[in-house]
Amino acid sequence: MxxxxxxxxxxxxxxxxxxxxxxxxxxxxxxxxxxxxxxxxxxxxxxxxxxxxxxxxxxxxxxxxxxxxxxxxxxxxxxxxxxxxxxxxxxxxxxxxxxxxxxxxxxxxxxxxxxxxxxxxxxxxxxxxxxxxxxxxxxxxxxxxxxxxxxxxxxxxxxADSHHRTPLKISVVSFGFKYGVPQDADLMVDVRFLENPYFIPELKPHSGLAPDVRDFVLNGEGTRTFLLKYTDLLDFLIPMYQKEGKHYLTLGVGCTGGRHRSVAVATEIHNHLKRRYSDIRLLHRDIGREE
Structure with a gap:
């Protein structure tokens, strides 16, 4: 029994x-x-x-x-x-x-x-x-x-058991604004201010998961500073959400089409957070859509 x-x-x-x-x-x-x-x-x-x-x-x-x-x-x-x-x-x-x-x-x-x-x-x-x-x-x-x-x-x-509290479930979702924002997003950031690989002929066919596209986005002007400041904000906010008893948190990262910039940035944010939180997933909602 x-x-x-x-x-x-x-x-x-x-x-x-x-x-x-x-x-x-x-x-x-x-x-x-x-x-x-x-x-x-x-x-x-x-x-x-x-x-x-x-x-x-x-x-x-x-x-x-x-x-x-x-x-x-x-x-x-x-x-x-x-x-x-x-x-x-x-x-x-x-x-x-x-x-x-x-x-x-x-x-x-x-x-x-x-x-x-x-x-x-x-x-x-x-x-x-x-x-x-x-x-x-x-x-x-x-x-x-x-x-x-x-x-x-x-x-x-x-x-909650004193030795094991229910972990916060975090989802990082990349998306394209042209297809609508995620309805379940708790926090949303717009990365359309970053230079767009879409206009680079050799990068356009590939997604933000491709090394060349990823490097182009992450090494662009202001990207590293943005990521440092935004992940610092998340490191402050997420424990506050946990303290208030929140069980699910969805972070939306959007660009125009959801294929290049948002994918690269969302992946970087996910990699940062997974070093701190065990229950985290990464979803690229619009990566497969035709431009």
């Missing part, structure tokens, strides 16, 4: 549990929302729970399942006895914040049935969850003053 890190994401409705689950999924966890707690041991027996490439499993559980409070403790104890590492993460917020969130999203509170209003439902839920919060939660997170991005950052830090 595989032993898993299991996180139970619970707490008050409107406190950010969906955001927390999304953060766990980004961190490499298999996530399930609103699974009846009594089915948890059975779930651990199905094939998906035996996939070893997941870093763990995160479950969203709360009072949407009205039998949750009656059953959770015995089920959690059973999983712990089986060797799984189970932690309860409890999310909450103050009444004013929760009321505002339900008003803004026009969602219905799960306990607001009949003539009961949102505020009464929030107070009832708080009372019913008190024992779970005080006795079983490994971490209590008040999201009243947290933005979505701040909450994701907190959860990402919880989800």
């Amino acid at each position: 595989n032993i898993f890190n299991i996180f139970i994401i619970t707490g008050q409705a409107g406190s950010g549990k969906s955001t927390a689950l999304a953060a766990f999924e980004d961190a490499g966890y298999y996530c399930v929302d609103n699974l009846p707690v009594t089915l948890l041991p059975k779930f651990m027996e199905i094939p998906i729970a035996k996939e070893t490439h997941y870093r763990g499993i995160a479950f969203g559980m709360d009072l949407r399942e009205r039998t949750f409070l009656k059953s959770y403790r015995s089920v959690f104890d059973e999983l712990k006895q089986a060797g799984h590492k189970l932690k309860v993460i409890f999310l909450e917020a103050d009444v004013t914040t929760l009321t505002r969130r339900f008003s803004q999203t026009r969602r219905t509170h799960p306990l607001a049935v009949g003539d009961k209003g949102v505020m009464d439902a929030i107070n009832q839920e708080r009372e019913e969850l008190l024992a779970l919060r005080n006795e079983d939660a490994a971490r209590i997170i008040n999201t009243s003053s947290l933005t979505v991005h701040e909450l994701k950052k907190v959860i990402s830090e919880l989800a």
